Amino acid sequence: MNQLITKILELQELSKELEPTEERRNELNSALCSYSNDFINTLKSHPAFVNDQNEKDKINLDKGKQSFIDFLNEFDQEVHQKGIKPASGGHVGYIPGGGIFTAALGDYLACISNEYAGMHYASPGAVTIENELLDWMKSLFGFPKNAVGNLTSGGSIANMIALTAARDKYGVKNENITKSVIYLSEQVHHCVLKALRIIGLEDVCIRYLKLDAYHKIDTAYLEKVILKDKNKGLCPFLVIASAGTTDTGAIDPLDEIAQLSEKHNLWYHIDGAYGGFFMLCESKKPLFKGIEKADSLVIDPHKGLFLPYGIGAVLIKDREIVYKSHHYTANYMQDAIHEKRDNPADVSPELTKHFRGLRMWIPFKIHGIEPFTACLNEKLLLTTYFRNKLGQMDFKLGPEPDLSVSYFWYEPEGEDTNKFNKRLLEHLHTDGTVFLSSTMLGEHFVIRLAIGSFRTKLETIDLAIDMLKSCLQLTKKEFGIN
Numbered sequence: 219m220n221q222l223i224t225k226i227l228e229l230q231e232l233s234k235e236l237e238p239t240e241e242r243r244n245e246l247n248s249a250l251c252s253y254s255n256d257f258i259n260t261l262k263s264h265p266a267f268v269n270d271q272n273e274k275d276k277i278n279l280d281k282g283k284q285s286f287i288d289f290l291n292e293f294d295q296e297v298h299q300k301g302i303k304p305a306s307g308g309h310v311g312y313i314p315g316g317g318i319f320t321a322a323l324g325d326y327l328a329c330i331s332n333e334y335a336g337m338h339y340a341s342p343g344a345v346t347i348e349n350e351l352l353d354w355m356k357s358l359f360g361f362p363k364n365a366v367g368n369l370t371s372g373g374s375i376a377n378m379i380a381l382t383a384a385r386d387k388y389g390v391k392n393e394n395i396t397k398s399v400i401y402l403s404e405q406v407h408h409c410v411l412k413a414l415r416i417i418g419l420e421d422v423c424i425r426y427l428k429l430d431a432y433h434k435i436d437t438a439y440l441e442k443v444i445l446k447d448k449n450k451g452l453c454p455f456l457v458i459a460s461a462g463t464t465d466t467g468a469i470d471p472l473d474e475i476a477q478l479s480e481k482h483n484l485w486y487h488i489d490g491a492y493g494g495f496f497m498l499c500e501s502k503k504p505l506f507k508g509i510e511k512a513d514s515l516v517i518d519p520h521k522g523l524f525l526p527y528g529i530g531a532v533l534i535k536d537r538e539i540v541y542k543s544h545h546y547t548a549n550y551m552q553d554a555i556h557e558k559r560d561n562p563a564d565v566s567p568e569l570t571k572h573f574r575g576l577r578m579w580i581p582f583k584i585h586g587i588e589p590f591t592a593c594l595n596e597k598l599l600l601t602t603y604f605r606n607k608l609g610q611m612d613f614k615l616g617p618e619p620d621l622s623v624s625y626f627w628y629e630p631e632g633e634d635t636n637k638f639n640k641r642l643l644e645h646l647h648t649d650g651t652v653f654l655s656s657t658m659l660g661e662h663f664v665i666r667l668a669i670g671s672f673r674t675k676l677e678t679i680d681l682a683i684d685m686l687k688s689c690l691q692l693t694k695k696e697f698g699i700n
């Protein structure tokens with residue numbers, strides 16, 4: 219017995235470091251605080267992209283212990299100074315968000331308290347915070363209060379939860395899988411197709427819908443294919459629309475698709491991961507008409523609300539079917555009595571999870587909603603500003619965008635357009651002051667500018683224009699164009 223106690227005390231001594239003293243905590247906090255301040259203060263002078271694909275051999279666990287200050291220096295050199303900078307306002311590629319400061323306080327507190335936000339029984343306060351946020355989203359998008367929702371790690375998992383509910387509602391199983399039909403647009407985010415594969419729907423019939431000149435679903439065509447499929451004896455069960463596509467920011471005709479889904483008894487899913495929160499902007503509300511009629515909806519606070527990466531959301535009207543897909547009990551969980559409450563663990567594949575609601579709650583409490591709405595409206599106007607400037611520079615512009623993603627290309631006389639624009643993009647990436655990305659629209663290589671970070675300002679757009687001017691000159695010169 220004595221030997222046992224001696225051994226325990228020995229291990230206790232060895233593991234003591236895991237609970238730093240208050241003095242030590244203050245020291246660590248203050249180092250982090252001063253690094254964070256420098257980080258934010260110097261973001262503007264830092265390029266948005268440093269293309270460095272070298273092996274990161276300096277980052278290595280074998281080196282063993284390291285002081286926190288040394289680590290922060292290494293982090294700065296090896297992590298912060300290289301790659302694409304999502305925190306920078308100059309990040310206008312893909313779909314940026316930024317990562318507001320007050321959200322970090324939420325993550326910090328969530329980690330310190332380590333509250334378990336999976337079940338009401340375990341942390342009624344934490345679960346209430348998450349459900350209040352979901353209720354706010356339900357009311358924003360006109361979903362009924364008794365819809366269910368979940369705060370996920372991002373849009374991909376949120377889409378997966380919704381598509382699983384659709385699958386189970388319509389009883390799509392092995393025996394009828396090849397007869398079941400899903401309608402979606404070529405512009406649907408790839409995570410939707412990935413989710414379908416993961417949840418066993420790889421072998422359903424997927425109908426890629428014809429799009430109009432604005433890259434939106436052509437609803438007349440949609441109805442035609444549904445009827446054709448029904449006539450063939452197939453079972454259409456799901457239609458997926460986007461409220462803001464990633465490539466061009468297009469919002470599908472949500473209301474017309476809602477009418478068709480109702481008429482033909484289809485599950486109606488809307489992916490609003492990028493565009494959803496533009497619903498807060500008065501001028502854009504008409505484009506979202508019909509979103510309230512969806513059976514399920516995905517939105518991404520880590521895009522549209524400028525939160526740091528790691529929070530998406532899904533709303534689903536049919537609560538019973540979501541429980542059917544995700545609710546599970548086990549003997550070791552018998553104390554967590556299942557009252558009819560919304561337990562996040564019952565509507566998601568996750569059990570033990572990050573208390574991610576706090577990173578949204580604290581910003582809302584500190585700032586209110588108004589600055590978020592102002593910032594979204596600012597992004598829309600910056601998009602117009604950018605397009606006006608670009609139009610003066612002989613670039614070809616895509617159609618007037620619904621939201622804050624626009625695309626453009628240069629048409630060199632007598633040269634291969636795709637080749638020219640690919641080369642132009644390489645120059646833009648080598649410069650890196652501002653980070654833009656590209657996409658293919660059919661056979662057509664285009665450059666995208668997606669304004670989504672709360673830190674993207676008028677001066678950022680001016681920098682982007684200057685960078686485009688000089689890189690265009692460079693490219694023209696290489697191609698021997700005046």
Ligand SMILES: *Cc1c(COP(=O)(O)O)cnc(C)c1O
Nearest residue numbers: 313372373374407409464491492
């Ligand atoms: C980003 C995005 C997704 C994927 O969401 P993640 O948060 O990256 O997992 C899905 N749909 C659209 C339209 C998106 O822009």
